Amino acid sequence: MSPRPLSVALVGAALLAAACSGEQADTRSTDAAAADAAVSTQPPGTSTEPAPGTSSVAATTTIAPTTTLGVPRSFSAAFSGDVLMHSPLWRRAERYSGGQGMDFRPMFQDIAPLTSSVDLAVCHMETPIAPPGEEPQTYPRFGVPGEVLPAIVSAGYDRCSTASNHSMDQGTEGIVATLDAFDALGLGHSGTARSAAEAVPQVFEVNGVRGFPVVETPEGEPWWVNNTDLERILADARLAREQGAEVVIVSMHWGTEPEHLASPTQRSQAEALAASGLVNLIVGHHTHVVQPIEQINGVWTVFGLGNSISNMPTGPYPPESQDGLMVTVEFEVAPDGTVTVARPVAYPTVVDRGNTFEIKDIVRNLARPDLTARERAFYEASLARTAQWVGEFIATVPAA
Numbered sequence: 001m002s003p004r005p006l007s008v009a010l011v012g013a014a015l016l017a018a019a020c021s022g023e024q025a026d027t028r029s030t031d032a033a034a035a036d037a038a039v040s041t042q043p044p045g046t047s048t049e050p051a052p053g054t055s056s057v058a059a060t061t062t063i064a065p066t067t068t069l070g071v072p073r074s075f076s077a078a079f080s081g082d083v084l085m086h087s088p089l090w091r092r093a094e095r096y097s098g099g100q101g102m103d104f105r106p107m108f109q110d111i112a113p114l115t116s117s118v119d120l121a122v123c124h125m126e127t128p129i130a131p132p133g134e135e136p137q138t139y140p141r142f143g144v145p146g147e148v149l150p151a152i153v154s155a156g157y158d159r160c161s162t163a164s165n166h167s168m169d170q171g172t173e174g175i176v177a178t179l180d181a182f183d184a185l186g187l188g189h190s191g192t193a194r195s196a197a198e199a200v201p202q203v204f205e206v207n208g209v210r211g212f213p214v215v216e217t218p219e220g221e222p223w224w225v226n227n228t229d230l231e232r233i234l235a236d237a238r239l240a241r242e243q244g245a246e247v248v249i250v251s252m253h254w255g256t257e258p259e260h261l262a263s264p265t266q267r268s269q270a271e272a273l274a275a276s277g278l279v280n281l282i283v284g285h286h287t288h289v290v291q292p293i294e295q296i297n298g299v300w301t302v303f304g305l306g307n308s309i310s311n312m313p314t315g316p317y318p319p320e321s322q323d324g325l326m327v328t329v330e331f332e333v334a335p336d337g338t339v340t341v342a343r344p345v346a347y348p349t350v351v352d353r354g355n356t357f358e359i360k361d362i363v364r365n366l367a368r369p370d371l372t373a374r375e376r377a378f379y380e381a382s383l384a385r386t387a388q389w390v391g392e393f394i395a396t397v398p399a400a
Contacts, residue, residue, distance in 0.1 A: 159188025
């Protein structure tokens with residue numbers, strides 16, 4: 001009996017507005033959305049008009065592990081929040097390297113067991129890489145050191161979404177530099193593209209899973225950055241279906257900084273995406289704080305993953321901007337094509353901003369027998385903040 005692939009589509013989008021400051025105060029906020037991944041097994045639904053006043057950025061990717069017909073197929077995935085590299089993190093990376101360039105790897109090493117526990121790990125690269133010959137820049141127009149990408153790879157990430165309100169901070173040169181750097185490391189990407197040709201579906205594999213990304217945006221050259229135009233996102237999801245996608249995951253760069261509660265626009269967009277019959281999971285980022293996890297029209301929606309790493313809190317941003325989530329989800333496709341999406345599991349993380357800038361897996365660290373009193377207080381304070389919003393989804397034991 002010949003094997004049959006399981007196909008998954010990753011749809012990404014992002015609003016080109018709003019600030020992500022770790023150096024100075026900024027009180028601006030937006031309802032933005034960046035979509036990175038989507039999973040669907042149902043017939044194509046109807047298109048939905050985007051919410052008034054929103055722009056968008058999006059990408060589509062299809063994935064499929066091969067298995068025998070008649071046997072349920074499954075895969076696991078993990079999603080984390082903003083990788084927002086403010087200049088204080090560069091200085092710490094210089095210290096980690098012993099003065100020989102920059103080494104960001106120690107900042108990501110504690111979450112490697114989480115990313116390695118799943119088949120597909122997806123980060124959100126909030127900022128572009130500085131173009132060749134340009135000095136790195138921090139807020140408000142980011143162009144970050146390319147050395148951060150080897151750290152992301154070493155942590156076990158397979159791909160990242162790149163569509164955000166900062167995607168065009170370095171112009172199209174920044175997008176080219178970013179994607180060139182991703183490609184050089186074999187790190188997948190969705191959400192931005194260097195050409196119209198790159199913005200069309202392209203097959204990729206991860207752990208026997210085949211997939212493709214689709215991208216679009218800037219005026220006259222819409223392929224550079226995907227946006228959160230709901231009609232466009234749903235069109236990408238339909239295209240994914242036409243190309244064989246069985247699972248569609250949408251990742252949205254959206255919401256109001258630094259609000260924990262989902263905004264009316266977030267809710268209306270989530271409801272439209274979920275009601276389309278094209279989407280099986282929605283994950284979000286941008287607000288720099290953790291937001292709730294809910295089922296919207298039967299579709300699990302992770303409204304906000306918080307910050308994975310940054311120099312926040314600064315200015316108007318609260319201590320909660322140190323906090324983030326790594327959310328894992330299991331997908332199973334039955335022989336008849338029915339997809340079951342398991343209840344998401346949330347692994348809280350926190351950045352040790354006052355010391356090492358390491359991203360810490362709170363559940364795993366609280367289980368350590370050698371934990372100091374200071375460390376315990378630090379982790380428990382972060383866990384209490386995060387539990388206010390996603391308490392019932394938090395893992396009770398470390399990832400296997």
